[in-house]
Amino acid sequence: xxxxxxxxxxxxxxxxxxxxxxxxxxxxxxxxxxxxxxxxxxxxxxxxxxxxxxxxxxxxxxxxxxxxxxxxxxxxxxxxxxxxxxxxxxxxxxxxxxxxxxxxxxxxxxxxxxxxxxxxxxxxxxxxxxxxxxxxxxxxxxxxxxxxxxxxxxxxxxxxxxxxxxxxxxxxxxxxxxxxxxxxxxxxxxxxxxxxxxxxxxxxxxxxxxxxxxxxxxxxxxxxxxxxxxxxxxxxxxxxxxxxxxxxxxxxxxxxxxxxxxxxxxxxxxxxxxxxxxxxxxxxxxxxxxxxxxxxxxxxxxxxxxxxxxxxxxxxxxxxxxxxxxxxxxxxxxxxxxxxxxxxxxxxxxxxxxxxxxxxxxxxxxxxxxxxxxxxxxxxxxxxxxxxxxxxxxxxxxxxxxxxxxxxxxxxxxxxxxxxxxxxxxxxxxxxxxxxxxxxxxxxxxxxxxxxxxxxxxxxxxxxxx
Numbered sequence: 001x002x003x004x005x006x007x008x009x010x011x012x013x014x015x016x017x018x019x020x021x022x023x024x025x026x027x028x029x030x031x032x033x034x035x036x037x038x039x040x041x042x043x044x045x046x047x048x049x050x051x052x053x054x055x056x057x058x059x060x061x062x063x064x065x066x067x068x069x070x071x072x073x074x075x076x077x078x079x080x081x082x083x084x085x086x087x088x089x090x091x092x093x094x095x096x097x098x099x100x101x102x103x104x105x106x107x108x109x110x111x112x113x114x115x116x117x118x119x120x121x122x123x124x125x126x127x128x129x130x131x132x133x134x135x136x137x138x139x140x141x142x143x144x145x146x147x148x149x150x151x152x153x154x155x156x157x158x159x160x161x162x163x164x165x166x167x168x169x170x171x172x173x174x175x176x177x178x179x180x181x182x183x184x185x186x187x188x189x190x191x192x193x194x195x196x197x198x199x200x201x202x203x204x205x206x207x208x209x210x211x212x213x214x215x216x217x218x219x220x221x222x223x224x225x226x227x228x229x230x231x232x233x234x235x236x237x238x239x240x241x242x243x244x245x246x247x248x249x250x251x252x253x254x255x256x257x258x259x260x261x262x263x264x265x266x267x268x269x270x271x272x273x274x275x276x277x278x279x280x281x282x283x284x285x286x287x288x289x290x291x292x293x294x295x296x297x298x299x300x301x302x303x304x305x306x307x308x309x310x311x312x313x314x315x316x317x318x319x320x321x322x323x324x325x326x327x328x329x330x331x332x333x334x335x336x337x338x339x340x341x342x343x344x345x346x347x348x349x350x351x352x353x354x355x356x357x358x359x360x361x362x363x364x365x366x367x368x369x370x371x372x373x374x375x376x377x378x379x380x381x382x383x384x385x386x387x388x389x390x391x392x393x394x395x396x397x398x399x400x401x402x403x404x405x406x407x408x409x410x411x412x413x414x415x416x417x418x419x420x421x422x423x424x425x426x427x428x429x430x431x432x433x434x435x436x437x438x439x440x441x442x443x444x445x446x447x448x449x450x451x452x453x454x455x456x457x458x459x460x461x462x463x464x465x466x
Contacts, residue, residue, distance in 0.1 A: 002179060002236075003387060007166075009175035009223035011146065013118050014102055016040050018057060036060040037068075037431050038104040039079065041092055041140075044120075056087055064137070064433050068103065068115070070386065071426025071442055073201060073218050074149075077101060077119045079140040088138055094121045101142045105380070105429065108272075112382045115221050115429075118145040144219060148172035149197040160186045161207035165217065165227055168200060175224030179232055179387075183209045185351040200225070208357035214364040220386065228387050230368065234423060234446070236389055260383050261391035262375060262441075272381040276438075278394070280418065281372040368444050373422055377439040384441060386424050392443065394418040420445075 020026045032038075042055030062082040069076040079101065083089065092099065097120070105115040119142030127137045149172065157164045162183040169176045185208040191199045204217045204227075213231050220226055264275040351357075373392070384390065396413040426442035 003177050003226060003228060003233075003385065004179070005175055005177040005222075005224055007170065007176040010173040011223045013116055014042065014100060016055075016102060016104075032060055033104070033106045035436070036063070037066055037429075039063065039066065040102040041088070042100050042102070043092065044098045044100055056085060056092060059084060061433075063431065066103070066431050068105075068221075068429040069426075070218075070221055071428060074146075074197070075117065075119075075144045075219060075221060077103065077117075077140075077142045079138075081138055081140070083136065083138060089126065089136065094124050099124075100145060101140060107382055108380070109382070113222060117221065117223075119143060120145045120147075144223075146172060146174065146219070146223070149200075150195050152193050152195050153191055153199070154193050155191050157189045157191070158187070159189075160184070161189070161203050161215075162227065164189050164203055165200060165225065168196060169225040172196060173223075174219065175222065176227075177220070177224040178227040178229075180209060180227075180229045183207055183215075185209075185353065185357065187351040187354070188349060190349075205358045205361055206351075206354050207361070208351065208353040211360075214361045216361070216365060218386065226386070230364070230387065230423075233387050233389060259391075261393060262377070263393040263395070265393065265395055269378075272377060272379040272439075274377065274379070275375045275392075275394075276378045278373060278375040281374065283370055283372075368423075368425070368446070371445050373418065373443040373445070375441050375443065377441065378437070380429060380437055380439045384424060384427060384439075386427060388424045389421045390424055390443070392419060392422050 018029070020029065039058035040055055041058060058079070058081055062084055064080040064082065066077070066079045066081075069078070081088075099121040101119045101121055103115065103117055103119070107114040121140060121142045123139070123141040125139040127139065157167065159167070160183045162178070162180070166176050168174075185206070189203055194202065200217060204215060207215045207227075209215060209229050213229050215227065215229050217228070218226050260273075262273050262275050264278065266274075268274040269276075375392070394415040396415050422443035422445045424441060425444050426440075428440040428442075430438045430440060432438070
């Protein structure tokens with residue numbers, strides 16, 4: 001099943017009050033939200049007051065760029081800006097743990113939530129742009145403001161990782177989103193003085209659903225803690241390759257659902273499905289050299305006085321008909337085996353797969369990074385979610401000398417290796433003063449040998465899909 005939000009976040013973002021002198025100014029502000037993110041910098045100690053003098057909007061003309069990251073556990077922000085008002089250095093210079101950078105990104109449809117988040121400022125750099133000028137530029141970085149994540153605690157929580165993480169999310173007012181109904185790893189989870197940020201990541205590392213699964217957690221743009229069984233998502237598009245439908249919402253004369261896919265077909269250059277540029281990163285051999293083609297997990301069972309050794313297989317999709325990127329016959333270093341040693345295990349205090357789960361989760365997450373496709377969209381597409389399968393169609397250049405060129409139908413020169421379903425692992429939003437809005441989507445895939453179809457087939461005529 002797809003990732004679903006089972007509990008909504010209860011975190012309240014900071015109210016922002018703006019003083020405007022006349023209706024015309026208000027109208028200009030509202031119209032600017034269609035093109036520029038709204039940014040507000042304020043002191044944390046003043047969040048309960050409505051006095052607008054204690055904070056300031058970042059003028060759209062001052063924004064050199066702002067980038068919103070969501071490719072790791074916690075969303076982050078980076079702002080590079082001027083200060084024509086002259087108050088960022090004196091009135092709002094941050095001290096430890098006391099400054100918020102708030103952002104609002106308008107959604108293009110009423111049925112999809114806008115992005116509204118507060119970030120705790122972690123870095124504040126002053127850059128002298130010109131030795132002959134007194135004006136400075138600023139680089140401001142921050143992490144999502146979930147204050148309870150960063151306080152240390154000593155405690156024990158009993159239950160499965162699924163239940164413990166769900167309870168922790170509720171305790172710190174985060175939402176809860178997942179694609180499974182439970183895990184097989186009940187134990188007493190001990191937090192020996194770590195903050196919840198580290199505790200959640202540690203529980204995730206040792207989470208175990210079954211031997212054919214691996215899991216990861218992250219917090220999304222809407223303050224939901226996502227607990228994802230990744231192999232389930234990787235398998236979904238293969239098992240249901242003829243029926244899977246991702247939809248997006250577009251706003252024309254009326255709202256409607258359309259198939260969600262991305263393409264570099266220039267016929268789509270005015271839509272939020274158009275790939276303006278893409279970069280393919282293939283580091284399969286590099287990862288295999290570092291991690292080994294096989295991993296042997298070793299640990300000592302205290303109760304049985306036994307040393308366990310288990311080989312880990314890279315979870316693949318062979319049973320569903322896909323071939324691996326490297327056939328075993330072609331692997332030069334197939335005997336390359338690394339051994340990961342863990343400590344002792346006590347079944348009275350740990351679930352039986354505690355060490356195996358950590359090595360398996362780490363190994364499969366590393367292998368998931370072998371093949372990346374980073375695509376850039378010139379318009380924000382709010383329908384794209386992390387760990388969602390999405391159809392990508394890449395067209396070859398119109399090179400009539402290429403073996404794959406389709407001279408009769410140049411718009412159908414589909415690259416059958418790069419095209420197909422990919423898994424979304426990261427979503428970044430970027431606004432630049434000189435380039436406007438961009439959305440960068442990081443996609444991963446284990447195999448490049450999917451039979452996508454004949455490029456000359458009428459079924460792949462994208463002009464008919466539009």
